[in-house]
Each structure stands twice: as structure tokens, then as C-alpha cells.
Amino acid sequence: MKKFVLIFTILFLSFCASAQKFTDLAKTPPMGWNSWNKYHCDVSETLIMQMADAMVSSGMKDAGYEYVVIDDCWQVSRDEDGNIVVDPERFPHGMKYLADYIHSKGLKFGIYSSAGTVTCQRRPGGRGHEYQDALMYAKWGVDYLKYDWCGSSTQNAPASYTTMRDALYAAGIPIVFSICEWGSNEPWEWGSNIGHLWRTTGDISDNWNSMISIFERQKDLSRYAGPGGWNDPDMLEVGNGGMTNEEYKTHFSLWCMLASPLMAGNDLANMTPEIKAILTNKELIAVNQDTLGIQATCYRDNGDYQIWVKGLSNNEKAICLLNKSDEKKSVLVDFALLAQIRTMTRRFRPPAGTTGFGGFGVPGATAGGGAPGAAAGVARTGAPGAPATAAPAGSGQPAGAGIPAPQRARRATPLTIDNYRVRDLWEHKDLTLKETSMYVDLDPHSVKVYRFIRK
Ligand code: GLA
Numbered sequence: 001m002k003k004f005v006l007i008f009t010i011l012f013l014s015f016c017a018s019a020q021k022f023t024d025l026a027k028t029p030p031m032g033w034n035s036w037n038k039y040h041c042d043v044s045e046t047l048i049m050q051m052a053d054a055m056v057s058s059g060m061k062d063a064g065y066e067y068v069v070i071d072d073c074w075q076v077s078r079d080e081d082g083n084i085v086v087d088p089e090r091f092p093h094g095m096k097y098l099a100d101y102i103h104s105k106g107l108k109f110g111i112y113s114s115a116g117t118v119t120c121q122r123r124p125g126g127r128g129h130e131y132q133d134a135l136m137y138a139k140w141g142v143d144y145l146k147y148d149w150c151g152s153s154t155q156n157a158p159a160s161y162t163t164m165r166d167a168l169y170a171a172g173i174p175i176v177f178s179i180c181e182w183g184s185n186e187p188w189e190w191g192s193n194i195g196h197l198w199r200t201t202g203d204i205s206d207n208w209n210s211m212i213s214i215f216e217r218q219k220d221l222s223r224y225a226g227p228g229g230w231n232d233p234d235m236l237e238v239g240n241g242g243m244t245n246e247e248y249k250t251h252f253s254l255w256c257m258l259a260s261p262l263m264a265g266n267d268l269a270n271m272t273p274e275i276k277a278i279l280t281n282k283e284l285i286a287v288n289q290d291t292l293g294i295q296a297t298c299y300r301d302n303g304d305y306q307i308w309v310k311g312l313s314n315n316e317k318a319i320c321l322l323n324k325s326d327e328k329k330s331v332l333v334d335f336a337l338l339a340q341i342r343t344m345t346r347r348f349r350p351p352a353g354t355t356g357f358g359g360f361g362v363p364g365a366t367a368g369g370g371a372p373g374a375a376a377g378v379a380r381t382g383a384p385g386a387p388a389t390a391a392p393a394g395s396g397q398p399a400g401a402g403i404p405a406p407q408r409a410r411r412a413t414p415l416t417i418d419n420y421r422v423r424d425l426w427e428h429k430d431l432t433l434k435e436t437s438m439y440v441d442l443d444p445h446s447v448k449v450y451r452f453i454r455k
Contacts, residue, residue: 116151
């Protein structure tokens, strides 16, 4: 009997040991650079080494960027033993050499494949070679794998990604696992046990409409993001030339608010000072990398004008005012009201079978809905919106009254504007608030991002 229990325990433990992802990785959204958005198939050892050098010399590494990822087209075939073959012309010294070089710069190395039989550029995919490829990646010193969905035909997505997760785990080298199935199978529902990030949409293009429509599709996904598992609205286009600098500031700000992975996709060796300043805005990056790992929610949606809120540690918060329209807007912003928005203190995953939480609460305001009667573009105090989900500050009601039990302990203590100074994260200076409400000008396609910092 004892022997039986022992065998059972060993079998059980070995099953547990193989059936998981690396849990200590990507506790904050991964940051790095990926070749696809700018270079597509034109990748080579020289280019990747140049980008690694530039990541250091440009100050990107100091700002937190870490992973250098080669996307599609590094692989050409499989040999007679089924081993993946690296393009010998473009990568003459092989992948281990490149990984060593990247590591010598204090950076990490990432690679790309697909869960199907072929990649999106019809190079060999990973299907049927998962364990073999994972061992090869471990041998090379790969730290990050982006795993696409091309060539997958009728494959089951969670099962396919689980196979690769287990293969990576069995290979024994911690690798961030980036699920890239374009949101086709709602990966936010199953991705967090399998990978560290999951694409939520199809590919981004370097233009305003593409970027903003992808942004909009993240609206209902906040509750799925958190340390170790992130919604991925795709890589950054900042600096690739298809948007204005103002639009790139907006793109970067929104990705920071969403706690999205920040994978730059431009030529790091030839950035204008403006583009470099956007990508290395440390105050915005601190919002993205906040250890609570909370993805912003839409607090007010007046169509072209929206207010987004991201809870930060220490009961701080970032507020983003977004003008999506083609016209300039002047909006009346009530900073006292914004100060009172009660953010979450950690990720709230709704128990299975429930529909999640209703956003954030503040007296007299709706979470995610336009306040009836409020003119577009104007944030109003005490607009007659839907009933608040949280007790008004100083109302005498216990904090959390009226909200379901699992959320109570997770709401931050309500604070007021007196507890904060308000910092403009693009101007890099504190606001001087003569009144608690103030008109703010927003250029077309622009944002303002404020951090409410505890005094
Ligand atoms: C897909 C992915 C892109 C990129 C290309 C490469 O389209 O979504 O991000 O990796 O494949 O072929």
C-alpha cells in the first residue's frame, strides 16, 4: 500500500511539474523590441545585433526595454532529423552566437514560431516538433517565444498552446511564452494558465485608424490582465512613419494605460529625438510597469472624448483624457472628482460563472458610460449618472457597501484631491490647480495623462 501511495505521489508530482508555465516571469508587462513591424522578412544577424547595440546606446535599455525578438523568417527548413534549420545566409553564425551577443549586452533574446505546420510566411511551424524545438531554443539560450497561429487548420487553440507550454517547461529554461492567435479563440479566457501574454486582435498597421480600433477592442478585457498574464494589443508602431508624433504619443500612452506589453517595432538606430522621447518616457513607463498590473478601464465614454483610469500601487492612479476626434476640444476637467475615483488594489478575477465587476465607482458617475446630460467633451461634477458602485467618501457608509463581498477588500481607501499632487506625464510637471476644475485643451487625436501622486 505504502509503495502504491509513493508511486502515485511521484506520478502526481511529475504531472504537476510538467503541466504549468514558468510562473516567475512577466510579472510586469514585457518590454522589448521585435523585428516584424518595420523589417518583416528582412531580418539578419547584422540587423539584430545593430538593434541590440542601439537598444543600449539610445537609452531604451535604461528605460526598461529588455527583449530583442526576431519575428518570422529566420528559419528555412528542417533537417532529416526534424531539427529546425536557421537561414545560413542571414544568420551565418547561428542562433546561439546571436543569443550570446544579446546576453552580453545585458539584454534577453526572443524568437518566433507558429503552433501550426507553417508560420505566416510559410516557414516551418512547430506542429509535431514542439519538444524538439523547445530543446533547441533552450540550447540556444532563448528567453522569449512568440508563437503564432498560422498553418493551424482545425487545431484546438488551448490544446495546441498547452503542448508548447509543456514542451518549454520540460526543456527547463525559463521562457516568456507569447500566445499570438489574434484573439480568435478568446485567449483571455484561457491564456493565463498557458502563456504570459496573448494577442487580443489581428495585426496592427502603422496608421491612426488601425491603432485606435485595436485600442477600442481592449475595453472589456481589463479584468483578465495582471502580473504574469497580459492582454496584448500588438506591438508598437511608434516611429515607423505612418502617424504624426502626436498620434504616436497617444498610441504609447494608451498602451501604457492598458498595461500592454511594450514591444517597440521601429529602427532603434535611427530615431528622431521626438520618437526617442516618446519611447523612453519613464513616467509613462512607470505607469505601464506598476507592480499591481492593473489594466485601465474606461471611466467615462462620451464618444470622441473618453476618460480612462488605471489604479496604481500606493493608492495612486493614472488618468488619461483621450480626444479621438479630428477636432480640437476644450474639456472641463474636475480634478477633485477624478481624485475620488476608487481604483482596485489588485487584479479581480471574477469567480467562474459570474460576469465580473462593473468597473470603478465614484459618487454620481457611471463607469464606462457617458453621463446622461453631459455634453460631449465635458467632464462634469455630479452628473446624474447611474448609481455609484462605491460609497461616497465621507458618506458614513462603510467602504465597499453595496458591492459583492469578493471585491470589498480589494478597493483602495477613498482619498480626496488634498491627498494628491497631479502631475502631467508628458509635460513632466505638476499642475497648479487654482480651482479643482479646469479647462484642458486637447488637440485632435491627442491625450493628456496625469498621475495622481500621494503627497
Ligand atoms: C502574424 C502575426 C504578426 C507577425 C506575422 C509574421 O501576422 O500576427 O505579428 O508575427 O505573422 O509573419
